[in-house]
Amino acid sequence: MDIRDERAIGVELMGREVWLLPEKALYVPHSRSLVIADLHLGKSAHFRKAGIMMPQGVGNDKDYRRLQVLMDRWQPKRVLFLGDLFHSELNGDWHLFSDFATSDMGDIEMILIEGNHDVLHQDLYARAGLKVVPSLLEEVFIYSHEPLKEVPNGFINIAGHVHPGCVIRGLGRVHIKLPCFHRAESLLLLPSFGSLTGCHTLSKNGAKQYAIAKERLFVV
Secondary structure: OOOOOOOOEEEOOOOOOEEEEEEOOEEHHOOEEEEEOOEEEHHHOOOOOOOOOOOOOOOHHHHHHHHHHHHHOOOOOEEEEEEOOOOOOOOHHHHHHHHHHHHHHHEEEEEOOOOOOOOOOOHHHOOEEEEOOOEEOOOEEEEEEOOOOOOOOOOOEOOOOOOOEEEEEOOOEEEEEEEEEEEEEEEEEOOOOOOOOOEEEEOOOOEEEEEEEEEEEEEO
């Protein structure tokens, strides 16, 4: 296919080519799918409700801009959200997403792989144009929120939930933790897309990791 971003890295998963994107997303050319994990929209409002001072819209505005840029660049037929789209119970931030989805998504199909934070009423997802499923099996890919404990032979699990990160070490005690794609034998973990999510350091243990820094990808 025509590559629309020279910063993307192509990898082969069970004979299928996919593109790791520096904006912490995945593009699957053969199904024209943009895959995103763990936005945790509404987290800033959740913090404010708990008494933690945080400006209105922090994180959300940046995430919407990044999502819109990805949609404009890659022109997907659908967007797969790998769970934890919204962080908590209903708050005003959900209506922002619903407006965004119904006005800016056009005819793009949206599928939410249900995650542990996706606790809103099903009617709200439906009004936003979201189809909600527990997992999705498609050719050799099994999309899920949490990584599967067992993956059948010949398949690869594409998942989120973990918020994978890696540590880059320099001279002396200098080190930095970065979000990353974590590619094991039968698993591809996506970094969390949300700006307020952080990351969890994973040991390589034979896996390949693609770190993200300043919207650039590099192999660790």
